[in-house]
Amino acid sequence: MAHAVFVPGLSRGTTGAIFTQAALWRWTASPLCHLSLSSIMKSKRKTDHLERTASALRREVVAAAKVCEIAHESPTVKSLRLLVADKDFSFKAGQWVDFFIPGVSVVGGFSICSSPQLLQQERIIELAVKYTNHPPAVWVHNKCTLGSEVALRVGGEFFFDPQPTDAPRNLVLIAGGVGINPLLSILRHSADLHRDQANKRSSYETGTVKLFYSAKNTSELLFKKNILDLVNEFPEKITCSLHVTKQTTQISAELKPYITEGRITEKEISEHVSAETLFYICGPPPMTDFFSKQLEDSHVPKEHICFEKWW
Structure with missing residues (x-):
């Protein structure tokens, strides 16, 4: 855990x-x-x-x-x-x-x-x-x-729980392996907030969500159907980049537009740095250490970086 x-x-x-x-x-x-x-x-x-x-x-x-x-x-x-x-x-x-x-x-x-x-x-x-x-x-x-x-x-103190009067924030979620679990909860919660705003059940203004998710191969990309369903439901708000590091079989046509072979790169993350963006990272310790340090080196305020390591 x-x-x-x-x-x-x-x-x-x-x-x-x-x-x-x-x-x-x-x-x-x-x-x-x-x-x-x-x-x-x-x-x-x-x-x-x-x-x-x-x-x-x-x-x-x-x-x-x-x-x-x-x-x-x-x-x-x-x-x-x-x-x-x-x-x-x-x-x-x-x-x-x-x-x-x-x-x-x-x-x-x-x-x-x-x-x-x-x-x-x-x-x-x-x-x-x-x-x-x-x-x-x-x-x-x-x-x-x-x-x-x-x-x-x-x-746990790793969570996303915006209040109605909070300023809108964009989210970047960076997951490795089963580190997707808490980030999927945040992604699903963001989708619920979008629905509530659209149905005027909430006054909180939601931002965009970008999910970067890396696993060994497509069979180990957990909840990929659920993730793509949310991307398709909210094309202007939710996007994803799925990475595989040891893929040996052919990638399905449905997944292929979202798949990159290779690890999540520093350049990909740096393109999303802004004053309105919060970063949530969960995965193996070397991964969380790498991206949290990269974000700090990119002058992202520490209070905008939240990470959790799984062991």
Whole structure:
């Protein structure tokens, strides 16, 4: 899971409560009480999610969730849709969840890839989990079934949550591999804001969104159909550049106009630098380090750069 690094001042409304001991005891009295207190409070290895995100803000609510849909997004990634009935459970686009699994002592950490509006309207969130030998990922890929129950707690300071009175901002989203997850949430949230503005349900003026997304090959470009659907729905507002670094098969006609073979380049990103643009980066640590440094060297204010590393 990712480690969040946030530059203060990027987004308004950075609020949250550290999870309290009293709240833990209230939660352990719930139907999911077979999750031990020790499994919530710590992980076995210092490199685990809870250790890496120990200083991150978390909401107080720990909510029960039930798996209602499972799908294969790629040969190595499974997606889950989870029903969360607790109306006190909410999140901002880009945040992650602590993922508590009955019988698994290690706590997972997975970025939410759905929009906040889906939760508000249908009480559903979506996660996409890459297979690794980490116990929570092993459980998702090998043991999780429809109806499986888990518990979730929202955390993280990497998010896009514009307020109605905020100045319009353009977004540049830079994703590598499964780093697409929080950026897809932001992309979907931006699309919801465009729809709300068009239907006069919101006064917030939305800017443009440019997604740069790199993966090994087209089969590992997660949610590509969803991304292209949004590009086609909002051709003047949402664009994407999909990169593949080790493609060995023919690229489909549908994808070809959007595909570049090779890594995302410094030049491509520099063309989008402006005073009105916010940059969100999520991917392997060398990638996030490279682009965040490049943006700083291009005199982008630090408060306009937000990045999250996945490990």
